Amino acid sequence: MALQFDSGASAGISAAGLDAVFETTVSDGVTLPASLAAGNTWTQNFTLHGDMNIEGGITATADGTVNNNSQAIGVENVSVPAGTFEAMRVEMQTTFSLTATVSGIGIPITFTATTVSWYAPGVGWVKSESSGGMAGVEVATTTIELQSYTIP
Numbered sequence: 001m002a003l004q005f006d007s008g009a010s011a012g013i014s015a016a017g018l019d020a021v022f023e024t025t026v027s028d029g030v031t032l033p034a035s036l037a038a039g040n041t042w043t044q045n046f047t048l049h050g051d052m053n054i055e056g057g058i059t060a061t062a063d064g065t066v067n068n069n070s071q072a073i074g075v076e077n078v079s080v081p082a083g084t085f086e087a088m089r090v091e092m093q094t095t096f097s098l099t100a101t102v103s104g105i106g107i108p109i110t111f112t113a114t115t116v117s118w119y120a121p122g123v124g125w126v127k128s129e130s131s132g133g134m135a136g137v138e139v140a141t142t143t144i145e146l147q148s149y150t151i152p
Helices: none
Strands: 009-015 018-029 041-054 058-080 083-102 105-120 124-134 137-145
Touching: 018 058, 041 083, 058 105, 058 124, 083 124
Parallel strands: none
Antiparallel strands: 009 018, 018 041, 041 058, 058 083, 083 105, 105 124, 124 137
């Protein structure tokens, strides 16, 4: 079954004073290649449209793009609660650029993020660490780790 990015809501943002829902209108590129080898590079791009509700009853529409540029770096040992794995390290740079239109005025917003993920043969995604920010200020960090798994 393939992912279908161009049908229905594809992203949501909820933060203090802001709620936004985005739909993907166009997508192209590769999420993750079928086989990973050190040095491989790939890209994935999305075009988005959304509606925003801002504190105080302000509404806005937003249009923008998400550009992901990824590279397989090499095999590393990574330890998570599910065990220790020899896994391919993948680094991804993301740029999320949009223009929010409030009362006819366009406001450009750019968010950048770096994500490092590890994928183990026969298991899949075992860990990722992400950090991102706006205007040089870090606003988000996330770590996801595989807790357990079974192979049927």
